[in-house]
Amino acid sequence: MTSTGLILKDVHLGIGGRTLLNGLSLEIAPGEIVTLMGESGSGKSSLIAYICGSLDAEFDVAGSITLEEQDIVSLPIERRRIGVMFQDDVLFAHMSVGENLAFAVPKGIGKAERQRRVDDALVEAELEGFAARDPATLSGGQKARVALMRALLAEPRAMLLDEPFSRLDATLRERVRNFAFTTIKRRNIPALLVTHDLQDKTDRVITLGTANN
Amino acid sequence: MARPLRDVSISKSALARNPFGWAPPLTFAIFVGPILLGLFGTLLPSFGLQPALGQFELSLNPWCAFLSDPALVKSLRLTLTVGFGATAIAVIIGFGSVATLYGTRAFAVVRALLAPALAFPHASFAVGLAFLIAPSGWIARLLSPWATGWDQPPDLLIIRDPDAIALMLSLALKESLFLILMIVGALGQINAGTMMRSARSMGYAPARAWLLVVAPQIYAQVRLPIYAMLASALSIVDMAIVLGPAAPPPLAPMTLDWFRELDTARQLMASAAAIFQLLLVIVAILLWRLGETIVRQSMRGLLTSGIRHGWSERIVGSVGKVGIAFALVASLGAILMLIFWSFAGTWSWPSALPEQWSTAMWVRSVDTLAELVGRSAIIGIAVSAVATALTILCLEAGVGRSTPRWLAILYIPLLVPQISFLFGIQLLWNRLWLDGTVVAVALTQLLFVLPYVFLVLSDPYRALDPLIAIAARSLGASRVRTLFKIKLPLLARPVAGAMAIGFAVSVGLYLPTMFAGAGRIDTLTTEAIALASGADRRQAGIIAFALTVLPFMALALVNLAPNWERRTSR
Amino acid sequence: MTNPPFGVTRRQLSLGLLIMPAMLSGCAKPAPEERISATTPWDDIEKMARGQTVNWQAWAGDPKINDYIGWTAQTVKARFGIDLVHVKTSDTTAFIQTLLGEKSSGRMSGGRTDMVWLNGENFSAAKGLDLLWGPFAERLSNWKLVDVKGKPSTINDFTLPTEGYESPWGMAQLAFFHDSATLANPPRTIPAMLAWAKSNPGRFAYPAPPDFTGVTFLKQALLELSADRAPFYKPVDKATFAAQTAPLWAYLDQLNPVAWRSGKSFPPDYPSLRQLLEDREIGIAFAFNPSEALNAVNSGLLPATTRAYILEGGTIQNTHFVAIPFNSSAKAGAMVVANFLLSPEAQARKADPRLWGDATVLDLSAVAPDDQARFAALPKGAALPDAQSLARALAEPHPSWMLALGDAWRARYAT
Structure with a gap:
């Protein structure tokens, strides 16, 4: 069972001769959310970029990443099918909330079905009736929920969460976090959360030492 | 409703305290005054009013004469072909190329080449390009007679074709470089990188992701520059003289011909034509806006179709890549041609290289060249310095801090066809007894240099951490002292960069220089255009080459300057 | 204007608009008058x-x-x-x-x-x-x-x-020139020019009117093709213009299709025309200066075998x-x-x-x-027309013909 999840084996990351990560190995099972804790500069965001496929070419990298038993290191971002939720919500400003969501629905699905999925996502995010809204008019928590639903509508095989709650205030953070965790769990996919917020606890917490530097 | 009131009260109270409060009205006067007076001075004669000749009778004759001109329909068609064609192609090349190249190594190369390519004045680009692609040009020479069998230049309509296709394509290539530079600038304004990652992580192919997600937001940022491109393409003169047809030419060169006629009725007709071009540009921008809406509506379906990759982005991307390659090759080839010709002794068809190389023409031209370079440089330095100073003072006075409305005003000289108000401005200088003086040329150029300097300088200026100035002032430094001792040293490099851009713009201005100079103030650009039509190609090569080198050197100087700002701005 | 551009109020604006011309007009200064009367020695x-x-x-x-x-x-x-x-x-x-x-x-x-x-x-x-x-x-x-x-x-x-x-x-006269190495016997009358162009399609060109040299060619052709030249030395009469210029248009209607680029494009001015000769795109060029060919030879722009000549019936001077x-x-x-x-x-x-x-x-x-x-x-110089031929001069028509011919040409061929 575990072999179908997200598996990192002996991952090394470095830049300009400086080592950021030295031999990290990690297995995340479907439905499991692992938190990677670490101070800034500990390489956790670079790790997210490495898994997602957006790491700058100037980084030195080693180690394998497999997802559903497929080695994904050599795949470009768009073929990894890994959803990402960033610190910034990056909702596309020129599209409505509904269009942002529809943008993520895979192709080859009929119009009615696309619409149904978008509507379901809005219901799930408790944002019914928001489809025609301009993202700029949404609150921070609403934006975060739309961003997550958008990532999930693309049917990712895994989710990466790059400090997605750090821009939200404390009370909102709690709600959005709970929403995110339940929603991801419902999809039964592996998820990795990087954060420096001790509150962002999940199934398993791994702390990256600054000793790696 | 309450908002306008608040704005006014802010500007008033700011003016009371701000020692630079006088700068915006002064700038406004220098800027909008001549344009309004210029438009007015063109509008009056178009209705037969000529106070100078004692004619105060309103008449529609100039308009009737203009609208019934036999060449008008053809000329208008050419104008629209060049205007819309060049702009649309430039937009496709600009967006298509960035869509496919974004994030690649090639993009870094293109970016590095952009600044010098942009400093390449339209006039010398056109002259060099003509040397390259004409039936007697280098490409034909390289292939003849061994590959083509041509033992004399072929009777082919390559440049000056009656439909102005050559002019349209050349202008499109030139403007695509400008647009890419604007796109690169706008990329920094939006969170393009993260948006791309986001869209790609949902499975979108890079070029498609860029076109669907980034491009529409970039477009909103570069809309004004695109309108300016459209306006200038609709009223292009310098490149049209070199590469466009003569019988008839597009509207702007035809109007210029009429202005030069000694017949009073013809000059009134020219005024009507100049005003007509203003209306044409307004209608064209409205049409372009309509086109934007149509494209946006037809793209809506694509946004939500869920299709991750397809032919469309590959086609647009390929067009973009080919276009940008052509634009860069054409620019390099054009410069090469200018150098070749300037050192050619004799170079007859179909030799691929001059039979003799010679510096004779350089030696012979040294006096003229020194005079032209000196005059162009002095005007350029003066204009860019004044423009930079006014920009800094206006920024200090708080212009453009909150609303983007100032931006539209700044764009007026770039959106209004030059010929529509330059004729009136010439009359204004004439009235002030300044026509044909360096002062008039410099003041006229300022209208076109100021917008660029403002656009280049305002972002780094506003990016400067306001806390630095507050800290300095809390230590007791006056606003003036803070500006000179703290802000300007920190902004030295952007200021120098803005001056260099201003200088490059000034050196390349053709029509404003010609009108304000009344034919008496020759600069490298006016001379290059005058020689371009077919005088001695060696001489044209030298002048156009010098015209290229001058702004390039200004930009290079800035890049050599020590990088002070690195410590303070991100 | 409750919300003025630039954050400038109307008062400041009018102030600014006043400053500028005042600032600029300070530059003009008068000079003392000199007196020259009709009898001043x-x-x-x-x-x-x-x-x-x-x-x-x-x-x-x-x-x-x-x-x-x-x-x-x-x-x-x-x-x-x-x-x-x-x-x-x-x-x-x-x-x-x-x-x-x-x-x-x-x-x-x-x-x-x-x-x-x-x-x-x-x-x-x-x-x-x-x-x-x-x-x-x-x-x-x-x-x-x-x-x-x-x-x-x-x-x-x-x-x-x-x-x-x-x-x-100084004096100026319309002169034609050609490379004697490639064209030994150039046409020496306006009708002969057409015959030559017909047998050498694409090899004859004239600058597009209203360019000065282009209109001069039209005037030259008009004078040579018209039996009665008197009307051209008076201001243009709109009523008779069409009839008077008919021979010219009949001529150009035949010439343009066999001219350079089939008459679809025209060089914009004299220098371009000369360049076409230099590139051997055309066989004959002309300028409003008899020594132009020699000048071009001396500057290395045309081959030493270039020769200049005046038309048999004289040219405009x-x-x-x-x-x-x-x-x-x-x-x-x-x-x-x-x-x-x-x-x-x-x-x-x-x-x-x-x-x-x-x-x-x-x-x-x-x-x-x-x-x-x-x-x-x-x-x-060998590239100069001989002195005798230079004596064959035609007077310039009235200035009004310049604009009228240019306009009529544009109406016929530039639409």
Whole structure:
């Protein structure tokens, strides 16, 4: 069972001769959310970029990443099918909330079905009736929920969460976090959360030492 | 409703305290005054009013004469072909190329080449390009007679074709470089990188992701520059003289011909034509806006179709890549041609290289060249310095801090066809007894240099951490002292960069220089255009080459300057 | 305007708009007036001229011409104490606009331009608008040398009597040229030109009117194709224009389809035409200067085998002049310079094809034998038309034909 999840084996990351990560190995099972804790500069965001496929070419990298038993290191971002939720919500400003969501629905699905999925996502995010809204008019928590639903509508095989709650205030953070965790769990996919917020606890917490530097 | 009131009260109270409060009205006067007076001075004669000749009778004759001109329909068609064609192609090349190249190594190369390519004045680009692609040009020479069998230049309509296709394509290539530079600038304004990652992580192919997600937001940022491109393409003169047809030419060169006629009725007709071009540009921008809406509506379906990759982005991307390659090759080839010709002794068809190389023409031209370079440089330095100073003072006075409305005003000289108000401005200088003086040329150029300097300088200026100035002032430094001792040293490099851009713009201005100079103030650009039509190609090569080198050197100087700002701005 | 642009209030705005012209108008300053009456002796004029600065606005498109004017400046400085400044211009009509503005704003003296180079249309326009000072030409001491009988265009500029408001400076004539190595026997009449073009399609071109050289070709063709030339020496009559010009259009209707680029594109001006000959795209070119071909050969722009010729029935000839604007602040100086330009020394130098190559306006039999020798010593290049053929001259039509022919051509071929 575990072999179908997200598996990192002996991952090394470095830049300009400086080592950021030295031999990290990690297995995340479907439905499991692992938190990677670490101070800034500990390489956790670079790790997210490495898994997602957006790491700058100037980084030195080693180690394998497999997802559903497929080695994904050599795949470009768009073929990894890994959803990402960033610190910034990056909702596309020129599209409505509904269009942002529809943008993520895979192709080859009929119009009615696309619409149904978008509507379901809005219901799930408790944002019914928001489809025609301009993202700029949404609150921070609403934006975060739309961003997550958008990532999930693309049917990712895994989710990466790059400090997605750090821009939200404390009370909102709690709600959005709970929403995110339940929603991801419902999809039964592996998820990795990087954060420096001790509150962002999940199934398993791994702390990256600054000793790696 | 309450908002306008608040704005006014802010500007008033700011003016009371701000020692630079006088700068915006002064700038406004220098800027909008001549344009309004210029438009007015063109509008009056178009209705037969000529106070100078004692004619105060309103008449529609100039308009009737203009609208019934036999060449008008053809000329208008050419104008629209060049205007819309060049702009649309430039937009496709600009967006298509960035869509496919974004994030690649090639993009870094293109970016590095952009600044010098942009400093390449339209006039010398056109002259060099003509040397390259004409039936007697280098490409034909390289292939003849061994590959083509041509033992004399072929009777082919390559440049000056009656439909102005050559002019349209050349202008499109030139403007695509400008647009890419604007796109690169706008990329920094939006969170393009993260948006791309986001869209790609949902499975979108890079070029498609860029076109669907980034491009529409970039477009909103570069809309004004695109309108300016459209306006200038609709009223292009310098490149049209070199590469466009003569019988008839597009509207702007035809109007210029009429202005030069000694017949009073013809000059009134020219005024009507100049005003007509203003209306044409307004209608064209409205049409372009309509086109934007149509494209946006037809793209809506694509946004939500869920299709991750397809032919469309590959086609647009390929067009973009080919276009940008052509634009860069054409620019390099054009410069090469200018150098070749300037050192050619004799170079007859179909030799691929001059039979003799010679510096004779350089030696012979040294006096003229020194005079032209000196005059162009002095005007350029003066204009860019004044423009930079006014920009800094206006920024200090708080212009453009909150609303983007100032931006539209700044764009007026770039959106209004030059010929529509330059004729009136010439009359204004004439009235002030300044026509044909360096002062008039410099003041006229300022209208076109100021917008660029403002656009280049305002972002780094506003990016400067306001806390630095507050800290300095809390230590007791006056606003003036803070500006000179703290802000300007920190902004030295952007200021120098803005001056260099201003200088490059000034050196390349053709029509404003010609009108304000009344034919008496020759600069490298006016001379290059005058020689371009077919005088001695060696001489044209030298002048156009010098015209290229001058702004390039200004930009290079800035890049050599020590990088002070690195410590303070991100 | 509750929300003014630039964050500027209306009051500040009007303040700004006031500042600018006030700021700028401070630059103009008046100069003292000089008095020259109809009886002022020439010696007095020369005395008044001493120390004056003469701003001569002259087309500066040719280094040869600039060099000639430079030589003139040196000479008049040495001999007459005049500072002659060449105000270089690329636009030969702009001075009219400038003078008109000065006149309408009442600047009747202290003008910035003291002498202009002009002819034909320019003169007609400037004189018509009362922008020229005069009459002065007939009072110049060298006036008696001018060949007013043999070269009537020295006093009839495009049919308009000069009435002493401009002083002749040089002669120009339409001349054709070709490379004798590739074309031994060029066509020598306008109809022969068409026949040649038909048998050599794409090899003949003329600049697109309203370009000056282009319209001159039209005028040349019109004169040669018309049995009655009298109407062309009067202002255009709209009623008869179509009938009078019909032969020209019939001719061009045949010529254009066999011309360069099948008449779909035209070179914009003379230099482009010359370049086409240089590139061997066309076989025949023409210029409004008989020594143009020789000049081009000397600059290496055309092969040494280039030959120039005048058409059998003669070609259009005209004179160019210098004139003095109404508000010149150095009228005496300008008169002395104009007089110097008429001197056999200056005229012989202007006629030297190595230096410029314009035929003289003087009557050589009237000049002193020493000066005649100057002209006799001038080199005869192989690329120059011979002297006999240069005598075959046609007078310029009335200036109104320029615009009318240009317009009619545009209406027929540029739509």
